[in-house]
Amino acid sequence: MAELLLSPPMLLMLGSVVLAAAPRNVLPRTVLRALLLALPVYSLWRFWGLDLGDYAQFELFGQTLTLVRIDPLSRIFVVIFHLAALIGSVYSFYVRDNFQPLVGVFYAGSALGVVLAGDLWTLFLFWEVAAVSSALLVWVRRSGRAAGAGLRYLGMQMVSGVLLLAGIVLLRHEVGAAPGWAEFRNLTGFLENGGLGFSNLAATLIFLAFGLKAAFPLLHSWLIDAYPESTPAGAVFLSAFTTKFAIYALARAFPGQSELIWIGALMTAFPIFFAVIENDLRRVLAYSMTNQLGFMVVGIGIGTELAINGAVAHAFADILFKGLLFMAMGAVLYRVGHVNGSDLGGLYKSMPITTGLCIVGAASISAFPLFSAFATKSLIMSAAVYKEYFWLWLVLLFASAGVFHHAGIKIPFFAFFHHDSGIRCKEAPRSMIVAMVLAAAASMAIGLFPLAEMWFGVANPFYALLPYPVDYDVYTTTHVITQSQLLFFSALAFATLMRTGLYPPELRSVNLDADWLYRRVGLRIWDGVATAFVALHRAGYATAGRLAATALETAQRHLGPQGFLGRSWLTASMALWVAVLLAAYLVVFYWRLG
Amino acid sequence: MAHHDHGKHGGKSYWLDRKGNVAKVFYALIAVDVLWLAADFFHKKKAEFDAWGGWADGGFGFYPVYGFVGAFLLVLAAKQMRRVLMRSEDYYERRRDGGAS
Structure with missing residues (x-):
């Protein structure tokens, strides 16, 4: 249990949550900041003492998940992510509020989770936590532009998450256990030279999920859109993690592709x-x-x-x-x-x-x-x-x-x-x-x-x-x-x-980039669809209304107080009409018999 | 480099505020570039690529020419891209204030 809680991702994430939850009178700002800086330092020191190998394995829903797998590729990312968390936190102390460094360290923890993950489920879990916690760092600017950019950013990160999940589920279907990197390579028919042929759907989906976060052409505009809308400190944290763990993931899964x-x-x-x-x-x-x-x-x-x-x-x-x-x-x-x-x-x-x-x-x-x-x-x-x-x-x-x-x-x-x-x-x-x-x-x-x-x-x-x-x-x-x-x-x-x-x-200007496709063209199409729908709805409503009004008017004309059928009739005239009806009935009856 | 306020805001005058000194920086850069180009006379490089008769990475002055022409054309091309791509600063915001929809 201690191995799980003291693993780099958990230490940073849980540590920052505990510090955030601590009441102000118990933990003065300077103490909180000292503890916040101590988190990545202690975590890195602990990590340094570990040999290569698997740690912090646990069972979840009958599958064995590996939280920490240290090998030479993950090791270097773990080192730099700790340094980035430390430098970013120091930088962000220019504001009195500790929200940014706390979220920043939490986000760093999730990034560590991605690079240390020993299987794809664990990777996915931290992939999503990183998406949400980093969106907070865009929104923290508290401006209208940042609100919009943060939402678009989170949307794109979620697309990456969904692609990844779909890919993993397909892999899981074939393996029957939590797919690790070794299974990934075996199953997708990975060749040492030239990579895979993308005939495997799971591999293609995962490739796109990684590519979106690595800012592949046309999938890149979330980065250009959102990072510059963050605060000074927010942008420093953002620039460090998401794109780099995407590079790690590509290097892990698709070397030589x-x-x-x-x-x-x-x-x-x-x-x-x-x-x-x-x-x-x-x-x-x-x-x-x-x-x-x-x-x-x-x-x-x-x-x-x-x-x-x-x-x-x-x-x-x-x-x-x-x-x-x-x-x-x-x-x-x-x-x-x-x-x-x-x-x-x-x-x-x-x-x-x-x-x-x-x-x-x-x-x-x-x-x-x-x-x-x-x-x-x-x-x-x-x-x-x-x-x-x-x-x-x-x-x-x-x-x-x-x-x-x-x-x-x-x-x-x-x-x-x-x-x-x-x-x-x-x-x-x-x-x-x-x-x-x-x-x-x-x-x-x-x-x-x-x-x-x-x-x-x-x-x-x-x-x-x-x-x-x-x-x-x-x-x-x-x-x-x-x-x-x-x-x-x-x-x-x-x-x-x-x-x-x-x-x-x-020049004071905006230059169009790929985000124009969804911020303008996509929006226009959406506007068009919405306008057409509203017009159709209105036309239907108006026609139904007109028909109902006509029916009501007709009924009123004939059944209303002045209407022909609504008038008070004399009993004598009613008796006369009944007599006429009976007479007519009699005529028809005899005519039918004859 | 076009305008220079001879330190009139801060009160203090800076070396770069004098127009002549900016020119000095430019000429110093040219001098440094001449020296780097001259280095090709003294140091023979081994060509790794056969393309372009081995001039690409082994010949005289390839890197200086490529660096200068590349950066020059980059800027001129980007300048032309503005015609298509540039919009006013509030381009994406205008819509909300009663634009298209």
């Missing part, structure tokens, strides 16, 4: 066009998140040990640097009240520390040498080269230049530099700065570890966490030179476009 290569390539290339013209800087980050997820999906699709290592390492690094960028933009949102590129500029004067930390995040996502993505994305790029995917490699290279363009330059440039908007505000609150420093330090550490290994022979603790052994030199002369060339010339393109006035100005 060749369709993923081109799905991922589309994901890396398309969002950057949208990011260039987007005005809301946190929405730019949401687009760049889809782009980064694309690199991971490509890595899973290639499926070699190097590529899977790259995908997982990049997921780890992305949580840190994307979190850092969301935190920096969250600090601007908190101090200025908006993050519209069109109305910002010159904030480096007011927020120099945030500016510096944002630049570290920008350098990290752009994969500059010495920064994290250089040591992670390169694994995926090299895996593509080794498998001789030439066109894929060109797309990824273009996307890398594009990342630097919109996330590396656009974000810090339009927020902190550009022309002075005249906005003067305070530097970010201390809690925000502490959290950003933690994420920045971790991002730099990931970039510097391989160098320390090369120069001083210090073993790289980050690469040691990866699912497969790493035999890869990141800091080769060729790699440093080519990457720097790509990035610096991409910067030159930006500077040239700015100085020649060709660069599109930041």
Whole structure:
């Protein structure tokens, strides 16, 4: 029982519920916050002491479920999810209210449940808990827009849940027990090379369920729609978990699935066009998140040990640097009240520390040498080269230049530099700065570890966490030179476009994306159906009403006080008419006889 | 980089507020780029791909050209996408205030 309650998912989820339920006079805010931070720290420390294997198994409805299965793939996600919960909580202490960190830690617990799940039922359970708890983090903004976005977000998450459930039920039907990952592979006829043919319906449904949360093209708009509508802290928590456990799930169930290569390539290339013209800087980050997820999906699709290592390492690094960028933009949102590129500029004067930390995040996502993505994305790029995917490699290279363009330059440039908007505000609150420093330090550490290994022979603790052994030199002369060339010339393109006035100005606007299909087209169709139904209903109602009115009028005319049949008749006239009737009857009777 | 308020809001004058200094940053970037391009003279790369006669990842100036042209065309293409995709800021909200339905 203790093993169950003290497992990472349960510890974080139950812990945050207990803290939320504790009365205020028993637990002062500072104590509550200390305990809240202690949760992920203690959980990670406990987890670190465990060997690989299955833990916390229990019986439910006659099936054996495994809450915790530690293997090299789940281990690294467990580590980064704990770090993300910790950093996000520290960041969110800028508000007096503890609702956000409590929900954030609970949500982190459910994400841990997903990556540790030893069977698909357990996975599904946490998949749904994560959907609901993360929707709270959108709604916590308490604005009309956030309310709508949160609802659409939850709707899409539920679609993923239903697809997953349908897939699992089909699998369960074939296995007759709680399906685990091994059964999944056996039953879906998974081939080591080339993946499965999607002839298996269960596998297809599960693929789509994972793909929706990993923001596959056309299934991605919930992310772009909802994350930027959250609070500063809410977006930091949101950016860390859902998409990354989807990447974990894909890496677990579909490594080497060749369709993923081109799905991922589309994901890396398309969002950057949208990011260039987007005005809301946190929405730019949401687009760049889809782009980064694309690199991971490509890595899973290639499926070699190097590529899977790259995908997982990049997921780890992305949580840190994307979190850092969301935190920096969250600090601007908190101090200025908006993050519209069109109305910002010159904030480096007011927020120099945030500016510096944002630049570290920008350098990290752009994969500059010495920064994290250089040591992670390169694994995926090299895996593509080794498998001789030439066109894929060109797309990824273009996307890398594009990342630097919109996330590396656009974000810090339009927020902190550009022309002075005249906005003067305070530097970010201390809690925000502490959290950003933690994420920045971790991002730099990931970039510097391989160098320390090369120069001083210090073993790289980050690469040691990866699912497969790493035999890869990141800091080769060729790699440093080519990457720097790509990035610096991409910067030159930006500077040239700015100085020649060709660069599109930041405009207050909304750009249509796939969500237009359900927010506009779908709504129009729904409106049309509803209008037609109402019209039909009204027409039917009116006709029935008219008929009833006519009947009533006729009856009234004949039976009313003035009506022919409603008049008072003389008894004598009635007797006369009866006599006439009897006479007529007599005539007919004799005529019939004759 | 078009407008500069010579530190008139904060009272304090910053180095980047002077227009000439922004130009200096631009020229410094060009200088750095020239140096990175020159690196191709001194360091020979091994081509992994046969495509394009091995120029793609082994030839002189491939990465600089690809980075510059890629980023340049990216922005120009995105700019054209605005014609189709851009709507006013309250596009999705307008409907509720007595629009279509």
